[in-house]
Structures are given as structure tokens and as C-alpha cells.
Amino acid sequence: MTDPKTPAEALESVRKSRAAVAERLATGSLSYDLIYSALVAGMVAGWAAPRPWPIIVIGACTVGLALLARHWARRRGLWVSGVTPVRARWVAIGLGAVMVGLLMVAVALSRSGDQVPAILGLAAAAAAIAFAASRLWLKVFRRETGADL
Amino acid sequence: MSASSGLDPLIHPVGRLQIFAVLSAVAEAEFSMVRDAVGVSDSVLSKHVKLLEDAGYLKVRKASSGGRQRTWLASTGKGKAAFAGHVAELTRLAGLAGVAP
Numbered sequence: 001m002t003d004p005k006t007p008a009e010a011l012e013s014v015r016k017s018r019a020a021v022a023e024r025l026a027t028g029s030l031s032y033d034l035i036y037s038a039l040v041a042g043m044v045a046g047w048a049a050p051r052p053w054p055i056i057v058i059g060a061c062t063v064g065l066a067l068l069a070r071h072w073a074r075r076r077g078l079w080v081s082g083v084t085p086v087r088a089r090w091v092a093i094g095l096g097a098v099m100v101g102l103l104m105v106a107v108a109l110s111r112s113g114d115q116v117p118a119i120l121g122l123a124a125a126a127a128a129i130a131f132a133a134s135r136l137w138l139k140v141f142r143r144e145t146g147a148d149l
Numbered sequence: 150m151s152a153s154s155g156l157d158p159l160i161h162p163v164g165r166l167q168i169f170a171v172l173s174a175v176a177e178a179e180f181s182m183v184r185d186a187v188g189v190s191d192s193v194l195s196k197h198v199k200l201l202e203d204a205g206y207l208k209v210r211k212a213s214s215g216g217r218q219r220t221w222l223a224s225t226g227k228g229k230a231a232f233a234g235h236v237a238e239l240t241r242l243a244g245l246a247g248v249a250p
Contacts, residue, residue, distance in 0.1 A: 007242035011239050014166060014239075018170050018173075021171050021174045021186065073177075074219075078177070078178050079178070
């Protein structure tokens with residue numbers, strides 16, 4: 001390994017290192033996205049059950065998300081909080097806002113009587129949105145770390 | 150290419166520049182991942198890490214996992230600022246080189 005002779009060579013070495021990060025993140029992300037989506041959907045679907053199950057399910061899903069993130073970080077050798085990169089963070093923040101909204105609707109539905117089908121429909125929507133947002137986040141992250149300097 | 154006043158001499162060597170390229174994209178990276186991405190040996194990376202840690206550019210965290218200890222690296226605010234400034238200067242110089250006759 002020799003030091004770069006020109007600024008362009010130095011920038012190229014930065015791009016290559018970031019590309020290695022992006023590649024490692026992409027590997028096996030589909031299984032992560034599926035489990036992540038299922039856990040997020042579980043948080044919403046839990047409100048279809050009678051009390052105190054919604055709180056128990058939310059707690060279990062939260063622990064599941066934490067364990068998923070920890071397992072994923074250990075396997076990849078990387079820890080990326082959703083808000084680390086500047087542009088990709090808006091995808092994470094947007095997803096968080098949508099999920100809070102869906103959870104609030106689920107809570108309202110659970111209080112208004114027998115709304116199990118509606119809540120389960122909401123959970124399915126949450127799963128689809130979480131999956132799409134997770135894929136979008138990776139796409140934005142890769143673009144941000146790989147090409148933009 | 151020599152380090153001018155706009156470039157940070159501490160992260161100018163390509164190995165350290167690449168370490169920061171990795172760490173600037175993530176919250177934390179494991180030592181072996183950085184070693185593979187940069188393409189250096191353990192001992193070379195250790196020397197870079199010690200130097201950058203002493204300068205306050207990165208922090209080192211040791212955590213045991215599955216019966217063995219793992220070392221995690223993260224850039225500090227000072228390190229992030231230095232890297233951003235260094236890359237901005239490199240970009241500026243590359244632009245100048247691009248328009249030079």
C-alpha cells in the first residue's frame with residue numbers, strides 16, 4: 001500500500017473503502033429486512049389482542065429488534081444506527097414517524113371496539129412499509145457512501 | 150502529493166484516510182472489518198489506531214462476544230470534522246488539478 005500521489009487517487013481510496021462497507025451491509029440484508037418488517041408489524045398487530053397483550057407484544061418486539069440489530073452488527077462487523085448517514089437518516093426518521101402514526105391508529109381502533117380485521121390490515125401495511133423503507137434506506141446509504149464525496 | 154496546510158497530516162497517509170472512510174459511514178466498525186476494508190495487517194492497523202486514538206480522532210471499545218474479545222472502533226466528533234475537512238480539501242485540489250492546463 002503506497003500513499004496516493006494525487007488528490008484524485010486519495011479520493012479514490014476513500015471511495016473504495018466506503019464501497020467495501022456498502023457491500024458488507026448489502027450482504028444478507030433481505031433476511032434482516034423480512035425479520036425487521038415482521039417485528040414492526042407485530043407491534044401494530046399486538047393491539048388486536050385484549051389487554052395486557054398489546055404491551056407484552058410491543059415489549060417482546062422491541063427486545064426482538066434490539067437482538068436483531070445486535071446479531072446483525074456482530075455478523076457484519078459494523079454498527080450503523082439508522083441516523084448515522086446524513087441523507088439516509090431521513091428515510092429512518094420518515095419510517096419512524098409513519099410507524100408512530102400507525103401505532104396511534106391501532107391504539108385508537110383497539111379502544112373503539114371489535115376492530116381486529118382493521119388492526120391486522122394496519123399491521124400488514126406496517127410490514128409492507130417497513131420492508132420498503134428498509135430497502136430504500138440501504139439504497140440511499142449505498143448511494144451516499146459509495147458515490148458522493 | 151504532499152500534505153499542505155489544508156490537509157490534516159494525521160489522516161493524510163492512505164491507510165488512515167481509508168480507516169476514516171470506513172468509520173465515517175458507520176457508527177462503529179469491528180477491528181477485523183476495518184482491517185479487511187483497508188487491506189493491512191493487524192499490527193499495522195493497531196499502530197494507526199493507537200496514533201489516532203491518542204490524537205482524540207477515534208475511540209476504541211472492547212467487548213466480549215461468543216467467548217472472545219472484539220475491538221470496535223468509532224470516530225469521534227474531532228475525527229469526523231478532521232476527515233470532512235481533509236476530504237473537502239482533497240476535492241478542491243482534485244478540482245484544481247482537473248482544470249489545470
